[in-house]
Amino acid sequence: MERKIRVLIAKPGLDGHDRGAKVIARALRDAGMEVIYTGLRQTPEQIVSAAIQEDVDVIGLSILSGAHNHLFPRVVELLKQSGAENVLVFGGGVIPEEDIPFLKSKGIAEVFGPGTPTSKTIEFIRANLKRPLN
Template identity: 70%
Template sequence: MAERKVRILIAKPGLDGHDRGAKVVARALRDAGLEVIYTGLRQTPEMIAETALQEDVDLVGLSILSGAHMTLFPRILKLLQEKGLGDIPVLAGGIIPDEDIPVLREMGIAGVFGPGTSTQEIAEFINQTLKRA
């Protein structure tokens, strides 16, 4: 009796004041059949990496509105690497200026989803990403 479930961590790094978007995504992914570990606001990079390790997630989704992504994301990617979790795809969403997207991709962020992305799009992207892995 094998029942493989996809587990994803949805985390909000930094000092954002609300997490409405992240919650919408979390709920949509649950409805798409994923196990979503949701950790709430104001996560440090250390907290996110350690949670990804303990929960043995298949993916990490980061949501950020504050504009601090260029500082926080590299730190999170580095910590994941250090913990031997460098192969986990990391997705990003929230408010991210277009010009930053190629830089984030280069850095190793697997996908960037701005405002207006449908939750189906995200679920579909996750399926494709895991198939390739």
């Protein structure tokens, strides 16, 4: 039996705009993935701890408050500290394009801005998984 792709979708920070997070969660489910949705107001520590217990392949982070430069890199850093660097991390939300190089340098694999088709995110996940499915 082939392993299912498991994805954690979380909203770090305090903003409550979860439309995008919910739409992507649904699209990933409809693409056959198992999505663990942890909802609003998650600290990087909570996110990483959940990702490890859930043994996910991917973490998707959504933020619209502008705190991304602070919170996204923290998630990657904590993953490394826990020896879970084979988790793929991507981000989405209101993120200025000029911040993307910085975020990528901190280990965020990709940042999907407003208007990104969900199909693009799905393809990205399938193409960039860091551990094999069987």
